[in-house]
Amino acid sequence: MVAALVACSSSSSTTKTPPPPPPILAAGNYVFSVAGTDSGAGGSSATPSSGTSYFAAGVITVTASGNITGEMSFSDWNYYAQEPITSGTVAVNPADTNVLITVNTGDANIGPGGATGAGTGTLVFSAAMASSTRGLLTEYDSWATSVGELNAQTSTAALCPTAPCGYAIYLGGIDGANAFPMGIGGVITIDGASGAISGAGSVFDENDAGGLSPANAVSASSVSAPDSMGYVTITINSPSIAASPGVILDGYIVDANHIRLVENWYTDYLAGTTGGTALAQTGTGAFTTASISGGTYVVGMPGADPGGPLQVAAMITFNADGTVGGNWSFNDIGTQSPQGGTTITGGTWADDGTGEGRVILTGVTDGVTFSSNLTLYETGDGHATVVAMDNSDVLVGPGYAQASSLGVSTLTGNYTLDVNQFSSSVEFDGDGQVTANAAALSLTGFTDQNGSLVGAGLAPNSPLNATYSGSGSSPIISITGGGGSMFTLYLIDGTQGVVIENDNAQLSLGYVTNK
Amino acid sequence: MRRHCLKHTIRMIAGLVTGLLFAITAISLNAQPTHSAAQPPLAWGYDKAHEITLTGTITAVNEKSAGGSPVGLHLMVSASQGQVDAHLGPYIAKETIEALHTGTPIQIVGAMEKLHGKEYLLARQVIFSGRLVQVRSENGFLVRERTAKSHHGNQKSAFVSNGGAR
Numbered sequence: 001m002v003a004a005l006v007a008c009s010s011s012s013s014t015t016k017t018p019p020p021p022p023p024i025l026a027a028g029n030y031v032f033s034v035a036g037t038d039s040g041a042g043g044s045s046a047t048p049s050s051g052t053s054y055f056a057a058g059v060i061t062v063t064a065s066g067n068i069t070g071e072m073s074f075s076d077w078n079y080y081a082q083e084p085i086t087s088g089t090v091a092v093n094p095a096d097t098n099v100l101i102t103v104n105t106g107d108a109n110i111g112p113g114g115a116t117g118a119g120t121g122t123l124v125f126s127a128a129m130a131s132s133t134r135g136l137l138t139e140y141d142s143w144a145t146s147v148g149e150l151n152a153q154t155s156t157a158a159l160c161p162t163a164p165c166g167y168a169i170y171l172g173g174i175d176g177a178n179a180f181p182m183g184i185g186g187v188i189t190i191d192g193a194s195g196a197i198s199g200a201g202s203v204f205d206e207n208d209a210g211g212l213s214p215a216n217a218v219s220a221s222s223v224s225a226p227d228s229m230g231y232v233t234i235t236i237n238s239p240s241i242a243a244s245p246g247v248i249l250d251g252y253i254v255d256a257n258h259i260r261l262v263e264n265w266y267t268d269y270l271a272g273t274t275g276g277t278a279l280a281q282t283g284t285g286a287f288t289t290a291s292i293s294g295g296t297y298v299v300g301m302p303g304a305d306p307g308g309p310l311q312v313a314a315m316i317t318f319n320a321d322g323t324v325g326g327n328w329s330f331n332d333i334g335t336q337s338p339q340g341g342t343t344i345t346g347g348t349w350a351d352d353g354t355g356e357g358r359v360i361l362t363g364v365t366d367g368v369t370f371s372s373n374l375t376l377y378e379t380g381d382g383h384a385t386v387v388a389m390d391n392s393d394v395l396v397g398p399g400y401a402q403a404s405s406l407g408v409s410t411l412t413g414n415y416t417l418d419v420n421q422f423s424s425s426v427e428f429d430g431d432g433q434v435t436a437n438a439a440a441l442s443l444t445g446f447t448d449q450n451g452s453l454v455g456a457g458l459a460p461n462s463p464l465n466a467t468y469s470g471s472g473s474s475p476i477i478s479i480t481g482g483g484g485s486m487f488t489l490y491l492i493d494g495t496q497g498v499v500i501e502n503d504n505a506q507l508s509l510g511y512v513t514n515k
Numbered sequence: 516m517r518r519h520c521l522k523h524t525i526r527m528i529a530g531l532v533t534g535l536l537f538a539i540t541a542i543s544l545n546a547q548p549t550h551s552a553a554q555p556p557l558a559w560g561y562d563k564a565h566e567i568t569l570t571g572t573i574t575a576v577n578e579k580s581a582g583g584s585p586v587g588l589h590l591m592v593s594a595s596q597g598q599v600d601a602h603l604g605p606y607i608a609k610e611t612i613e614a615l616h617t618g619t620p621i622q623i624v625g626a627m628e629k630l631h632g633k634e635y636l637l638a639r640q641v642i643f644s645g646r647l648v649q650v651r652s653e654n655g656f657l658v659r660e661r662t663a664k665s666h667h668g669n670q671k672s673a674f675v676s677n678g679g680a681r
Contacts, residue, residue: 042680049680050608052659079680109680179659180652210654266679306561306628306637306655307585308605334585334630391654392560424586425605 024099025090026132027064029153029229031252032072032101032125033057033260034137035172035275036146036420037427037453040115042079048115051453052077053174054144055275056123057252057260058085059153059229060103066090068103071229073250073262075273077179079109080266082231082250095460097433098448099127100140101150112143119143125150126448128416128431130513136418138431138450140458145429145450147418154255156230159223160190164201166284168357168377169276170385171249171261172302172396176271180209181304183396184274185387187356187377188218188236189284195223197236201285201356204238205375210391214375215352216240226253233264234278243269249278256280257381277398282380287357289350291378292318296326296402298475298490299386300498302509303395307334308425311509312395313500314341315402315475315490316364316374318349324364327476329488329500331507333422335369339478339486339502342366403493408470408477410494412438419447419499419510426454433515434464442467443479561637561655562626569594569601569623569636573643576615585635588612592621592636601625601636603650606659611648619643626655 035055043049058072068088074081088103104122105111111120123144127135133152139145159165171184186204190197202218216238224233230253237246248268251259259278265271283291296317303310310332317325324347329337347364351357357378365371373390376399384399418431434445443466449459468489470477475491479499486502489512501508571594580586580602587605591598601623615621624640639651649658 077681081679174659178649178652180656209652209656211652265681304656306651306657308587308657394656424580 024066024092025062025101025127027062029070029156030060030062030150031057031153031230031254031260032060032137032148032150033252033262033275033277034125034139034146034148036139036144036429038076038110038114038144039112039453040078041074041076041119042109042117043115044117049078050115051144052179053273054146055173055262055273056146057250057262057275058103059231059252060085060088060101061229062090068101070103071227071231072103072105073252073264074105074107074110075262075265075275077174077273079114080264081105081107081109082264083107093126093448093460096446096448098431098460099129099135101125101127110143112141114143126431126450128418128433128448130416130515134513136416136431136511136513138418138429138448140448140450142452142458145427145453147420147429147431151254151258153230153253155253156226156228157253157256158225159195159232159253159259163193164189164191164284166190166201166281166356167259167278168281168379168383168385169204169261169278170377170387170396170398171263171272171274171276172394173263173272173274175208176265176273178209179273181394182206182208182272182274183303183387183394184276185375185377185385185396186216187281187358188221188234188278189356190223195225195232197221197223201354202236203354203356203358204236205387205389207387207389207394207396209394212389212391213240214389223251230254232259234259234261235268241269246270251278257379276396277385279379279383279385279398281357281378285355287351287355287378287380291357291380292349292351292359292376293320294318297376297384297386297399298402298492298498299384299397299399300500300509300511301386301388301395301397302420303388303393305332305393307332309333309422309427309507310393310395311420311500311507313488313490313498313509314344316344316361316376318359322348322350324349324361327490328364328366328370329502330370331501331504333425333504333507336502336504337369337488339480339488340476341488341490341502342369346371400492400496400498402475402491406475406491406493407472408441408468408474409438409472410475410491411436411468411477411489411497414515415445415512416515417447417499417510417512419508421509422507423454428452428454428456430462432462432464434512436468441469560628561639561651562628563653563655566624566626566639567636569596569599569625571595571599571621573615573617573619573621574598575617576612578612584633585630585637590615590621590623590638592623599636600634601638601641603638603641604657606657607648607650611646614644614646625651
């Protein structure tokens, strides 16, 4: 979105309205997680590696002087590591007010040069700070591009002091056999002492390039005790996975409700290059039809279909009569929904009856342009994870319960955003800060763009200008750049939303949250 | 998610510069849609139930797709069915592309799909010059050609505390 909005305004007399300066990171621990595409890791001069999907997550300790140490996990098709962050820095981007976070691992397999084993071991992230404790991330170096989130860490305590504790999870990425797109969603329940998982109350669904493996049981599994920085290993075994350990996830505890995940394909049997998040459930084991009936969830799901990258943003209503309503926008460049999305006119939903908060959506459609089967996993506190379970696409992502009484006037004030974008199936990303002027129905701000993989390099402080419109009683807002680029914003509540591009210039899927 | 096929033709407003615009990065600040998104989206997917095997000769290798067409590599193939636009996508390795030449006999397994009123052969498997290239999965998902694995990760790398190459 960002680039297009920028594009549409670059020839006019742009007036940027700089939002208030954000706080630079206070001393303490922060958890970061990103998903994106790199230029290759773990290769050698004789056999350079090629770029693939990649995931990174970790914990950094920021000192009062802005220095960094910590630990992190890195995973792409070629290379996996869980390793220390030996040094790093925090500084305000001199071009604007985003925060640049540099982490150095000393690992020659990652960072610029990593494709030949001569890497710097250094990754740089741009953080658009929504508050002193939360930022939206875009990678900001020449080697890779990615988007994600930074959160102040408020707990390193062992998970689940009082069992049972359920976690709704999602993992997206590529499989280990062919690098096909893969998505996994599920509920994992710790129901024993010291992180023991019996399998009761746990289930996961897998979509591997349209090959579906629904409702997989979980056998005896475990979560390790955290180390001093809140790093845990989550081992998930299943009769559906031929050997143990089935799936090993490196987890970084943000707080009692959020764990950032990177798969350790180096050790597990699934061997996927995946990453995602685990969200703690409230009311583990007690979900019913009534838990979600009448509610609406906003979802943002990146993925793939036979044309390449695919993005979906939607608001899905779980009508009390078991039908599905709402609005849906998709884009795979070859085809896309019109600005404003299309109304969901068909589909049914049903709680799976296990109490796990697993909801099956079948035949979600506008009757004309798409149909989709989804599985959603509730958290009980207004969040969810979602995976597509049909054979023509792979989609996975988070969901958010939508508030009521939203309208175009809801979008006002200062926001941060990050946007995951693709041009000709090559990823580029951006993050920044934007001010919505409700009186003028205009958006102004800036982004830091990483176009390294599309040959455009790093573009700091790119101006962002657009107009928006919508109904006073609808959470769907149309955003238009001056050159005709079209977007749809689905408001989640008064503070956040999911945005998608609705034209064939490029793909854009973003998240916006207020400051 | 399945996109339904629409039978009517959509008028393309895309100009000749569309491909060039796509070739240039979207961050070049010139990214603009090539047609009105008010038009209903056309449908396409991968109809594996109706796969065909096409045998012919390459007449053109187009690395830059035209606007409104599937992104990535296209091969124009002369076959008994006529001229066919085969879509191989954006993930074909450079060495593979360099081995594809005009006049080369080729066999393609794939499924025909219509996008914006034009027929494309979505290639799942391509055989030429004694090589077999897997382009898509059985459900039509594009394969990203990967670097040959340097070694399998049964042994942990000496470079890092816990990890290694595949």
